[in-house]
Amino acid sequence: MFQAAKQAKFQRGGSTDDILLDDGNTSYRLSLYDKPPLYDVTVEEFETSALDRLRILAEIESSAARNRSWDETKQVTMIQCGKYLPLNSNSASGIDVQAERRKDCLGHFVLRLAFCRSEELRRRFIRAESTLFKIRFETDDSNERRAFLDSKDFNWxxxxxxxxxxxxxxxxxxxxxxxxxxxxxxxxxxxxxxxxxxxxxxxxxxxxxxxxxxxxxxxxxASIIYSAFEERLEAALQATSRAISLVDEDTRLNPILDNLAQGFIAGVPSDWVASGETTGDGITADMVDSLAKQHFPLCMRVLQQSLRKDHHLKHFGRLHYGLFLKVLGLSIDEAIAFWRKSFAGGPGSDKFDKEYRYNIRHSFGLEGRRMNYPAKNCLQLHSAHEAGCPYRQLEGSPENLQSALLSSYSAQGLTVDDLPEIMAQVKKKSYHVACTRVFEITHARSVKKGEGLGDGESVTHPNQYAARSIELEKESKESKLEINSM
Known part of the structure; x- marks a missing residue:
């Protein structure tokens, strides 16, 4: 993998850069990843294959942080694999199983490059990958599993x-x-x-x-096989760490690998998040305060509360909150109306138009570079120095964080008794797990503990949290209407 990356033949044809990699073994659904891939891939495929795999590994680590049982972890992982990393047996019809396995293999080897850089990252990668291998081993076709075992030497x-x-x-x-x-x-x-x-x-x-x-x-x-998988992966990661400088020579790959290494911290945002499209029906400026009290995650509730109290937000607060509201469904006209109303008592109309109107239109892609900017995800908010993730920023002030949680969510059922469990996740730096648990507690009528946003999925984006909360309320109202009409 390194030799390929070192010799990487980046062909500047059109707008795509191709990376030459080694071809891997795709004969079986199960793999020890002992043969690196060898074929041309674009930089985009290099990144997306790893991101989709990282979604699975991040959810596996989230399951461990939430003390899910093996059966629960297995169920959640299989659901996520079905969405992002399907891997069918040879007997599957109408499916390109070789394409599935090439993506699986490529994603694994790219993540090796990202997670070989420290002992902590290697340990976490091995643990998550081993869990994924065990789940696949248990669910594999018995005949194909036997053929796979017969093809390998496990030193027994x-x-x-x-x-x-x-x-x-x-x-x-x-x-x-x-x-x-x-x-x-x-x-x-x-x-x-x-x-x-x-x-x-x-x-x-x-x-x-x-x-x-x-x-x-x-x-x-199976224990022998699992042990062999972990042992070989650990040795491979050690070898990768010694050769990673060969990959570091390419400045285009480093940002990708650094971003992947951060994926365990906040999970990986779903595809719909990156699209920049709205996550719900259109909303008006007058609806925002009510929506915030019922449906917003803590990061956005804090910003709304500060805006109501001070009639002002600093630059990054306005940026993060404005993009969040845009994706939630606030149109440009309603956004201008919202910010003008929120700044009441602050800048006059002329000053508002001069200092803030341009930036609001810019975030909608109507000024400047005319880019329709997406809202910030949890990973980006974790690294923000201002108006970021409160679970991370208030980690050193547990009393303030607990006070913020109670003041924001007590009306939705969160109590003092719930705080130790949430704070335990914060202490482990599993901030998105803490946020997911808050969602479960405040939506206890619709979701059970461990279900997250549904099917066990964790919170990875503020808009994901709000959209799901709004959706659950809508489903509840529709259900009541059906019952009343009977």
Whole structure:
């Protein structure tokens, strides 16, 4: 991967830059990622394949932070994979499985470049990737899984019949037999591996130890495979970290890789967020205050409260809040009316038109470069020094953060008893998880704990939070109308 990136043949044809990469093994749905890809990809494909994979890994880490059960984590991950990273078996019809696997492989290797740069990033990447591999292993077609295992060398030794008979007394303790122990033992295969490679089974006393080897029953074979996956990935990341300077020579890839490395902190925004399109029906200036009290995430509620109190926001506060309201559905005319009304008692009409009107129109793409700017996502707000994520900015002042939460959400059901759980996520720097938990608490009638915005999805954008909240209220009203009409 590095050699390819080092030699990267960036072909300046049209507006796309192509990167030459090595071709990978796409024979099976499961992969140890031991062969890097080798084909031409655009810089856009280089980034999007990694972003889509990172959406999955970020949600896996979010599941761990929220102490979801294995079944819940598995369900959420499979739903997210279906949206962003489908990976079908060879028997699937009408689907280009090779294209799916090429994207899967490319995204994995790009993320290696992003997460090899520190021990902490490597550890988190290995943990999330291992969880994804386990979920895929458990859900894989049994025949294809067997073919995959047969194609790889996991450094295990099949225990012969003679050796199995020699240690029969010890080995039969590890057989799960509901009827006949003798028959079950006869049918059970055993494998020998170095005991240091499967500490989980050793700790749980699920294997027989002899001469530095662990005798593993076939039904526990998965632990050997998971251990091998983690061990090989760790070694690969170490090798990548030693060679990363070769990639650092390209200034266009560095911003992409740096942005990917930040993805675990705030999750990865969904595709609709980047589009800059509105997330709901058109709203008016007079509706904003009411919407803020019912549907806004803490970052935007704080800005609305400051605006009402001081009749003013600093530059970045106006920028972030203005883009948020635009994407929420506030038209240019209503936006000007909203800001003019909010600044009442401040600048006069002439001063408002002179100092603020241009910037409002600029954010709508009507002035200057005429770009229709998207609203800021959680990742961008986390790095903002002003008017950013309050969970991050008030982390060092827990009393102020708790006070802000209670004053903003107590009317929607958040209580003092809920604060320790939220603050625990803030302390772990899982700010988007804390925000997601607030959403669940304040929408308890519609979503259960662990469901997030729906299907377990976490908050990754202020507009995502507000749009989902508005949608749930609309669904609730429609449901009541149906009941009343019956």
């Amino acid at each position: 030794i099949s225990v012969s019949k003679d050796e199995k008979a020699e240690y029969k007394e010890q080995l039969q303790h590890f057989i799960s037999a509901k009827v006949d122990l003798t028959t079950a033992f006869k049918n059970e295969a055993f494998y020998k591996v170095k005991w240091t490679t499967i500490p989980d089974l050793v700790e749980k006393r699920k294997v027989f130890l002899k001469g530095g080897y662990a005798y593993v029953p076939a039904r526990e074979q």
